[in-house]
Amino acid sequence: MSEPVLTIENLSVDYLVDPVVHAVRDVSLTLRRGEVLGLAGESGCGKSTLAYAIVRLLKPPAMITSGRAVFHARGGGDIDWGDLGPEDLRAARWDKISMVFQGAMNSLNPVISIRDQFEDIFTTHRPAMSRRDRRLRCGDLLESVGVDRGRLTSYPHELSGGMRQRVMIAMAMALEPQIMIMDEPTTALDVVVQREILRELTRLRDEHGFAVVFITHDLPLLLEISDRIAVMRDGAIAELGDAYQLYTQPRHDYTKQLLASFPSLTGDRGSFLRESA
Numbered sequence: 467m468s469e470p471v472l473t474i475e476n477l478s479v480d481y482l483v484d485p486v487v488h489a490v491r492d493v494s495l496t497l498r499r500g501e502v503l504g505l506a507g508e509s510g511c512g513k514s515t516l517a518y519a520i521v522r523l524l525k526p527p528a529m530i531t532s533g534r535a536v537f538h539a540r541g542g543g544d545i546d547w548g549d550l551g552p553e554d555l556r557a558a559r560w561d562k563i564s565m566v567f568q569g570a571m572n573s574l575n576p577v578i579s580i581r582d583q584f585e586d587i588f589t590t591h592r593p594a595m596s597r598r599d600r601r602l603r604c605g606d607l608l609e610s611v612g613v614d615r616g617r618l619t620s621y622p623h624e625l626s627g628g629m630r631q632r633v634m635i636a637m638a639m640a641l642e643p644q645i646m647i648m649d650e651p652t653t654a655l656d657v658v659v660q661r662e663i664l665r666e667l668t669r670l671r672d673e674h675g676f677a678v679v680f681i682t683h684d685l686p687l688l689l690e691i692s693d694r695i696a697v698m699r700d701g702a703i704a705e706l707g708d709a710y711q712l713y714t715q716p717r718h719d720y721t722k723q724l725l726a727s728f729p730s731l732t733g734d735r736g737s738f739l740r741e742s743a
């Protein structure tokens with residue numbers, strides 16, 4: 467069992483509306499170095515709120531009412547994200563933990579070339595890097611997600627949705643973070659493109675060893691790519707376990723219900739599942 471890279475302790479988030487929404491309730495979990503942790507659960511169960519809370523990207527009326535998320539640096543040393551000021555948080559976000567959120571591909575600025583948006587990450591976070599190295603690195607990163615480096619001069623509208631999402635993943639990897647949080651990163655894409663991107667992601671994870679928190683309501687997909695899965699219900703973790711075990715021997719009634727709600731899961735058992743060791 468590998469060491470932890472992130473520990474979430476008793477995290478709770480409310481939306482201060484009337485009546486108050488308890489979106490995340492007392493969530494504790496450990497993310498291990500290099501693992502893919504899937505977060506499953508039906509719409510509205512609090513998956514995105516938890517993800518945003520981890521990186522402190524929540525805006526009012528959301529409020530973290532208790533708990534903390536502690537990042538464990540590779541060389542030792544813990545960083546409690548709640549202790550960071552706005553500047554340190556901004557710096558740590560791409561560097562230590564990066565994010566690809568739902569519809570991220572639409573967050574690319576349409577009037578700025580891919581290269582300029584990409585290089586901006588390095589000019590901001592790695593100011594000492596030479597222009598030549600920056601360019602080289604942007605091209606390498608793009609190729610690592612299966613996009614030709616010639617595309618750097620393109621504008622976002624000249625790329626397909628799948629390509630734009632790949633660009634976002636490449637950007638999220640730019641500073642070699644130890645954690646990537648992905649909230650429905652491929653939902654807007656067709657199934658074939660989705661598969662290709664996820665295959666790339668798994669390969670990149672194997673190569674670079676970053677941990678991934680992968681959020682989707684698509685349980686079959688999650689079973690396929692995750693090492694462990696946390697099932698959320700009403701803001702709390704109902705069950706957390708090894709993906710294969712959760713599929714073959716779900717303990718919680720809610721997990722059983724969730725599994726049963728996907729017809730594809732009642733077919734040929736294991737046909738889409740990575741065989742567990």
Ligand SMILES: Nc1ncnc2c1ncn2[C@@H]1O[C@H](COP(=O)(O)OP(=O)(O)OP(=O)(O)O)[C@@H](O)[C@H]1O
Binds near residue numbers: 507
């Ligand atoms: N800005 C907001 N104001 C009030 N309530 C909110 C706000 N954003 C989310 N909520 C509520 O918080 C709860 C958790 O929402 P959240 O988006 O985290 O769930 P989710 O599991 O990610 O859902 P989905 O899969 O649909 O994205 C839901 O009840 C939602 O209605």
